[in-house]
Amino acid sequence: MLVTRNTYLLQILRLSKTATGHTTTGQVVNLLSNDVSRFDKVLMFLHYVWIMPFQTVLLTYFIWQFVGISALVGVGALFLQTVPVQGYLGKLTSKLRLKVALRTDERVRLMSEIISGIQVIKMYAWEKPFEKMVALARKHEIDVVKQASYLRGVYFSAMVFSERMTLFLTLLAYVLLGNHITPEKVFSLAQFYNIMQLTMAIFYPQAIQFAAEAKVSIKRLEDFLSLEETVAVTERTGNSKLGITISGVSASWEANSITDTLSQINLNVQPGQLCVVIGPVGAGKSSLLQAILKELPLYKGTITASSEVSYASQEPWLFVGTVRQNILFGQPYNPKRYNEVVKVCALKRDFELFANGDKTIVGERGVSLSGGQRARINLARAVYRESDVYLLDDPLSAVDTHVGKHLFEECITSYLSGKARILVTHQLQHIKYADHIVILNN
Structure with missing residues (x-):
């Protein structure tokens, strides 16, 4: 399970931007909390798949x-009450497991979206809808859970009933054949059938049930692990004097797209430019x-960049923690550099x-801050990291003219x-201060 969980977490970090757009938060959370844990249960009972036939032959003797x-008569009756019935119930359980998942x-995705937009919902009084x-x-989830619970109830009832019914049929056949029942035989048969029932009517069906559920989970995890990953289309080099070189790049978000997202891009940005x-x-x-960040797949051309690249996204992203933690983002705290970054990003007055x-403490996604504060903290995080290349995606749009002038200069x-x-x-x-001006259109 630990290996599966680690593989799953690594896949989350490798997903391409296209794949993350097709994956909901609810699906990611449910896969990690429910589907991965199925492997623990199935491994506990899977051995009874081969133990049951061996034990049945031995106890029958x-x-x-x-x-x-x-x-x-008794063993055959017990077999018919358990294996075919439980096999059928296992298939039904597998289908219901997929429906429940x-x-x-869907429910977790809906709740995540509501929590993310709770301010807007409260502001417009949309709580009731x-x-x-x-x-x-x-309700839709509970309806399927109820069906699974009813099925589980039938399964447990069959477990309790099977051992007593089997003992009765064995003794009935024994008497009808003209034999005499003794207490010694009754108690011995009861013990044998009790042992056989534990495996055949309890552990073996659970092995089948958990195997069926694990099969569904494996398919869901397989689909997730097969999602598109980021491709190393950008060549990273340890040469800090290289900057960025883009040669004849054409790229598209969708495979076999009629129109290109980028077409025949050539650009060379040296350090200091x-x-x-x-x-x-x-x-x-x-x-x-x-494309430079290896998120947009290239089908033509090459991109070469220095090994250390910092990126400030267009939509500021903050995590739950202090403002300082959001700026450092795991980097060692250097007081001199930190104070310089705070000053040039116009955050001193905010502090x-x-x-x-x-x-x-910053709330989730920076809900306790203004748009300008989030943008400047987002920029400060990128600037604080010592890199050779800085990619800044419209960091000036969320601030006023005065602050924007300060950030640029x-x-x-x-x-x-x-x-x-x-x-x-x-x-x-600001374009008059640029060494290169790139105009993108169509």
């Missing part, structure tokens, strides 16, 4: 020593950065206003002056 041919995925949506999703990328919405500016300065053009920089922006007043 012992019962034969007591009641002769009547043993075949799909309904659970969304409550009905969650209740309906839960600033490249400004402009163009209308949807022209492929962010896709150019995604003074925060109750606990940079030790203030103090951070992008001054503090990062010795680095290769690619800046995506819609603010054309």
